[in-house]
């Protein structure tokens with residue numbers, strides 16, 4: 674699953690469903706229909722949900738090359754299923770989450786210098 678429902682987004686993803694309630698107009702929206710990826714340049718991409726009913730944009734997360742590489746690497750390690758994979762997976766995941774959070778703050782908190 675993707676990381677669309679982070680702590681600060683008002684999106685409530687219903688369990689076992691691929692629909693969510695738009696926080697703007699409260700319409701029930703199919704995530705597949707709303708899922709939008711934009712290239713912002715410099716390898717940065719913004720993944721967001723755009724409500725087809727009201728056009729409201731709910732930013733899910735930003736990614737850059739490093740984040741996408743880490744995600745791909747994590748998947749590789751997980752799929753390996755050898756004896757060492759768990760420790761390696763946890764180490765990388767910890768680094769990845771720290772970097773990911775910092776990057777989200779930087780992108781979302783923009784505006785101030």
Ligand SMILES: [Zn+2]
Nearest residue numbers: 695698724727
């Ligand atoms: Zn809406």
